[in-house]
Amino acid sequence: MRGAILLGVIVTALVTVVITSGTAVNTVVGGTQQQENSQFANVSCNAALGPWQGGDQRSGSDDAARLTDEQRGTAALIISIGKQRNLPPLAWQVAIQAGMTESGLRSLNYGDLDSVGIFQMRPSMNWGTVAQILDPSYAINKFFDVLQNVPDWQHKRPGDSSQAVERSAFPDRYHQWESMGAYLIANLGKVTDPTGCGQGTGAALPASAAAATAIKFAQGQLGKPYLWGGTGPDAYDCSGLMVKAYAAAGVIIPRVANDQYMRGTAYLPVRQAQAGDLLFWATDPTDPVTIHHVAMYLGNDQYLQAPQDNDVVKISKIDWTNHELVAQAVRPGV
Secondary structure (H helix, E strand, O other): OOOOOOOOOOOOOOOOOOOOOOOOOOOOOOOOHHHHHHHOOOOOOOOOOOOOOOOOHHHHHHHHHOOOHHHHHHHHHHHHHHHHOOOOHHHHHHHHHHHHHHHOOOOOOOOOOOOEOOOOEOHHHOOOOHHHHOOHHHHHHHHHHHHOOOOOHHHOOHHHHHHHHHOOOOHHHHHHHHHHHHHHHHHOOOOOOOOOOOOOOOOOOEOOHHHHHHHHHHHOOOOOEEOOOOEOOOOEOHHHHHHHHHHOOOOOOOOOHHHHHHOOOOEEEHHHOOEOOEEEEEOOOOOHHHEEEEEEEEEOOEEEEOOOOOOEOEEEEOOOOOOOEOOEEEOOOO
16 A cells, blocks of 8 residues: 555544543542532543543552551542642642652651652752651642642643652652552542543444443553553553454454554544544555554544553544644444
């Protein structure tokens, strides 16, 4: 197919994907679910942000189960103060991921140089006195003060916002607690819809019944790390994730991204893609041999992908004008 021109049309796909998390249990922070939903009703829906359906719920619950009473108490206090300040659940998660990374959610009286407390704040860097920083309520409020001044923090991945506050020399380490953070705010915080998208406000319009099953499987892998050649269950590369997602629906597709394109069972202009269809990127979009990336379209200009080294399975917003986006989408299993 080298040199072939792949035709596209401009058609808006009106597809809404709703991602909701499970029912809250083991609550240690008071308040009814109805109150929580009302309190945060003004938070805009953004399904592209974590926490997603608990991310990897199993990993998140396993990590949470290993927490001590002190650690769970700190997480509960973060959630409680976040609620008092009327901050959205995403803010709680940012603080939980930062606290878990910096101190294991403990108010330590020691640390690197003069760092102390839950977030390892430094008195010499004007975070407060030692006594203040060792007061968990002060430290949490101080963290939220700084977070609220981070530009566009509500549209960043939680771990990236943690790094923006902490300014660590190891910026990627906050992401490892993403699934646990999602689990804690759902279970300790009694918030079953942390993305603000609500339940029953829309539904995926999948390309097929198999696509619906594949989407559900892929959503369950959110937050897992990228690994070249990875096919799960703990890590994935882009095409490996698509293979396993469709295998969950009983559909066998090739292992490599360009083969997934060339052996598709249905092709359609990329702007007409429906939820579950595969999108492709290529060095030369007119030549399928040069395809180097594949992802699953979710509708509403969003797609799910395992992007690259040092990143995780996540949902991204598509740039329809990207010069490497192949003009045709593929529908497996039709």
